Amino acid sequence: MIKINLLGVAPRPSRVPSMGPPAPKATQALLFLGALVICFGIVGIIYKVLNNQIADLGTARNREKVRQSELVVVRAQNAIYQHRLTDLETRINTIQALQNGRVGPVELMNALGNVVDRTSDVYLYTVAPSGERLQFKGQSASVNAMANFLLFLKKSSAFEDVQLEQFYQDDQHDRLTYKFTLSCLFKPTTGGASPTVGGVPASLGGVSVGPAGSPGPGGAPPGAPPPAQPPSQGPRLVR
Secondary structure (H helix, E strand, O other): OOOOOOOOOOOOOOOOOOOOOOOOHHHHHHHHHHHHHHHHHHHHHHHHHHHHHHHHHHHHHHHHHHHHHHHHHHHHHHHHHHHHHHHHHHHHHHHHHHHHHHHHHHHHHHHHHHHHOOOOOEEEEEEEEEOOEEEEEEEEOOHHHHHHHHHHHHHOOOEEEEEEEEEEEEOHHHOOEEEEEEEEEEOOOOOOOOOOOOOOOOOEEEEEEOOOOOOOHHHOOOOOOOOOOOOOOOOOOOO
16 A cells, blocks of 8 residues: 655654663673683682692602602512522421432441342452443352342342443362343432432442352451442441
8 A cells, every 4th residue: 555645744764772871890890800800710629620630649749659658678688588488498408418418328238238148158348339320349259149249239229220241260279150230220218318429428338149158358358359348338248
């Protein structure tokens, strides 16, 4: 619809609603200060939390330092105890070695005695270690006596790897005898040291095996060389 103004008067312009007067500067300052306070509060809270964490870490570090000092003392005491333990083990091993060395020759003599009790007409000059083996030197009145002695050594559980190294006739002093040299390995049954190890008698001499009327002066058959004198700790067996 078309409107026609018949009065000839221009209409008043319509009013535009105003946005209101601008905020005063005091209000803006208050808002700015409030924002600063909030920011400083947040920063203060973060600082306090971090500061508490740093304090806790410092306390934990001090505890670790104290513990480290205690561990140093414990380590020193452990070293002292370890040294004492090593010293005691050395003493125990030494005592066991001496005990085994004391029992070893006795066991050898017992084993050799069991063998010679079953043999006759055999005379041993020496029984001495030769490396890791035992070497027997002696003489017999017959080949059979020598063979029996060798057989009984092989059957004994205390002697192993019995080997006849030398065997020959000897007719000195108008008496026929058979000289021999043999070697074997001795196996202790009680865990004692082998007589081939140092610290035991080097030789056991003058072991005679035979009938009561056959040996010559001193228990040896006629023509036999004088028996070797054993050390003071080595027993002499005469049968």
